[in-house]
Amino acid sequence: MQDTRPLLLKTDFPAVQRDALQTLQVNLGYLCNLSCTHCHVNAGPARTELMDRDTVDLVLDYLSMKGIGTLDLTGGSPEMNPHFRYLVEAATKMGVTVMDRCNPTILVEEGYEYLAEFLAQHHVIVIASMPCHSEQNVDQQRGKGVYRDSILGLKRLNSLGYGKRDSDLKLNLVYNPDTPALPPPQEELAKDYKRILWADHEIEFNELFALANMPISRFGARLLAKGDYVEYMNLLRGSFSQANLETVMCRSLISVDYQGYVYDCDFNQMLMIPLVATDKPRTHLSELLRVDLTGMEVAIGEHCYGCTAGQGSSCGGALN
Numbered sequence: 610m611q612d613t614r615p616l617l618l619k620t621d622f623p624a625v626q627r628d629a630l631q632t633l634q635v636n637l638g639y640l641c642n643l644s645c646t647h648c649h650v651n652a653g654p655a656r657t658e659l660m661d662r663d664t665v666d667l668v669l670d671y672l673s674m675k676g677i678g679t680l681d682l683t684g685g686s687p688e689m690n691p692h693f694r695y696l697v698e699a700a701t702k703m704g705v706t707v708m709d710r711c712n713p714t715i716l717v718e719e720g721y722e723y724l725a726e727f728l729a730q731h732h733v734i735v736i737a738s739m740p741c742h743s744e745q746n747v748d749q750q751r752g753k754g755v756y757r758d759s760i761l762g763l764k765r766l767n768s769l770g771y772g773k774r775d776s777d778l779k780l781n782l783v784y785n786p787d788t789p790a791l792p793p794p795q796e797e798l799a800k801d802y803k804r805i806l807w808a809d810h811e812i813e814f815n816e817l818f819a820l821a822n823m824p825i826s827r828f829g830a831r832l833l834a835k836g837d838y839v840e841y842m843n844l845l846r847g848s849f850s851q852a853n854l855e856t857v858m859c860r861s862l863i864s865v866d867y868q869g870y871v872y873d874c875d876f877n878q879m880l881m882i883p884l885v886a887t888d889k890p891r892t893h894l895s896e897l898l899r900v901d902l903t904g905m906e907v908a909i910g911e912h913c914y915g916c917t918a919g920q921g922s923s924c925g926g927a928l929n
Contacts, residue, residue, distance in 0.1 A: 611829075611830045611833040611834060612829070612830070613824050613825055613829035613830070613832070613833060613838065614825070614880050614881075616838070616911065617824070617825070617880060617910040617911040617912050618880075618882070618910055618911075619911070620909055620910050620911045620913065622909045622910070622911065622913045622914060623851075623854060623909075624906060624907075624909070625854065625857065625859060625860065625906070625907040625909060625913075626860075626904055626905065626906055626907065627859070627860055627861075627902050627903055627904060627905050627906075627907060628860045628861050628903065629861065629903050630675060630677060630861060630862070630863060630902060630903070631677065631678060631679060631861040631862070632677065632678075632679040632680075632681050632858075632861060632862040632863075633668065633671065633672060633675075633677050633679070633680055633681065633862070633863060633865065634681040634682075634683060634862050634863065634864045634865065634874075634875060635660070635668055635680065635681065635682055635683070635687075635696075635864075635865045636660075636683050636684060636685070636687075636864065636865065636866050636867055636875065636878065637659065637660045637682060637683070637684050637685065637687040637689075637690035637692075637693060637696075637867060638656070638658050638659035638660055638684055638685050638687075638689070638690050638867045639653070639656035639658045639684065639685045639867070640653075640654070640656045640657065640658070640659060640684065640685045640686065640689045640690070641653055641654065641656065641684060641685040641686045641689070641712065642654055642686055642689070642712070642714060642715060642718055643686075643712055643714065643755060656685065658867050659689075659690050659691070659867060660690055660692065660867040660868070660869075661692075662692050662695075664867070664868065664869040664894075665692045665695065665696050667869055667894055667895055668680075668696065668865065668869075668894070669696070669699050669700065669703070670898070671894055671897070671898060672700060672703060672705055673703060674898055674899075677705065678705060678706060679705065679706045679707075679708065680696075680700045680705050680706070680707045680708065681708045681710070681862070682696070682697075682707065682708065682709050682710060683710040683875065684710070686711075686712050686715050687709060687710065687711075688709070688711065688715050688721060688724055689715070694727060697709075697727075697728075697731050697733060698731065701731045701732070701733075706734065707731065707733045707734065708733070708734045708735075708736055709728060709733050709734070709735055709736065710736045710738070710783075711728075711735050711736065711737045711738070712737070712738050712759075713737045713738070713739070713758070713759045713762030713763050713766070714755055714758040714759055714762055715762070716761075716762035716765050716766070717758050717761045717762050717765070725762075725765045725766055725769055725771075726769065728766075728771075729766075729769040729770065729771065729778055732777065732778065734779045734781070735766060735771060735778075735779065735780050735781070736781045736782075736783060736818070737759075737762070737763065737766075737780065737781070737782050737783065737814075738782075738783045738785070739759060739763075739782040739783065739784065739802075740783070740784055740785045740786075740787065742801065742802050742805045742806055742809075760810050760812065763780070763806075763810075763812050763814070764810065764812060766778075766780055767780075767811075767812060767813055771814075772812070772813040772814040772815055773813055774813075779815050780813075780814045780815055781814065781815050781816040781817070781818060782802060782814050782816075782817050782818070783817075783818045783820060784798060784802070784817060784818065784819045784820065785820050785822055786821075786822060787822075789822075789832060789837045789840065789841035789844070790844070791821055791844065791845075791848060791918055791919045791920075792819035792820065792821055792919075792920075793819070794819075794920060795817060795818070795819040795920060798817060798819055799816065799817035802814075802817050803817075819920070821845070821915045821916075821918060821919075822915070823876050823912050823915045824838060824841055824842060824845075824911075824912060824915065825876060825879055825880055825912055826879055842911060842914070844918070845914035845915050845918045846911075846914050846918075848914075848918035848919045849914055849917050849918060850917055850918070850919065850920075851917075853916065853917040854917060857913075857916050857917065858874060858916070859873045859874045859877075859907045859916075860907070862874065863902065864877065864878045865894055866878050869893050869894045869895065870891045870892065870893055870894070871884060871892050871893065871894050871897060872884065872908075873885075873907045873908050874907075876912055876915075877908055877910070880910065880912070882908045882910060883908065884908060885905065885906045885907065885908045886900075886902055886905040886906065887900075
């Protein structure tokens with residue numbers, strides 16, 4: 610697989626400094642029951658990298674010592690980590706809001722039948738990947754039968770109250786284009802999703818997050834293989850919005866990999882771009898227990914234009 614990393618390290622992207630840390634994003638491993646064409650983590654069923662119990666306990670210690678309000682769990686399929694339930698239970702007991710970046714097919718996977726009820730019991734915010742409301746497009750991007758199983762998973766969440774207007778169980782969906790293009794306006798797309806998913810399946814959800822694809826890992830390799838890399842980067846750079854710099858996720862979030870090493874964001878983690886703050890090739894979470902990152906510089910690269918292009922894109926969707 611071709612690697613875009615050498616092309617992304619040199620950049621003229623504007624400097625970014627950190628605000629107060631609000632969110633700890635934790636990648637519990639690269640194991641996943643799917644192998645999606647746009648995946649910037651290169652996750653899949655054959656991956657074996659998983660966070661161990663000692664590192665999970667370190668995550669809990671860090672949450673407690675820093676008073677962080679939000680734990681954002683990602684993967685792979687984070688639920689496939691054997692310590693997922695332990696982490697969620699311990700974090701919610703501390704009063705931390707837990708977000709699960711969930712591939713909804715996992716909810717109907719054999720051995721995970723308990724999962725939807727578990728998430729509801731602990732009031733976990735579910736952010737479910739649903740890259741299109743069209744069955745053909747989803748199956749092309751994620752594999753045959755994925756749309757059907759995703760619908761079944763979302764219906765299971767709805768049956769427990771997720772996404773309902775009178776419920777505090779939040780269900781948000783995530784859209785990713787499967788082409789070298791920016792996502793359409795988030796608000797308009799959300800209206801289409803709500804109308805079509807209700808009409809076809811009586812599925813409800815709270816918000817839709819429209820995310821631009823990053824030119825790294827599996828998607829980056831596709832861009833290079835098809836000769837689309839330069840054109841896509843020109844699109845991202847040409848669509849840069851200065852206003853989006855104020856709300857990019859790296860100002861208030863750090864990303865922890867399955868081994869406990871820390872990066873400024875999930876994308877920097879995949880590109881192995883180290884923290885500027887410590888001036889080390891790799892910084893472990895254990896080294897930051899008594900370090901205040903507020904005001905420190907964020908490590909940047911050409912891929913950062915993906916977060917600031919057009920309406921902006923982050924783990925929480927459009928920025929404006």
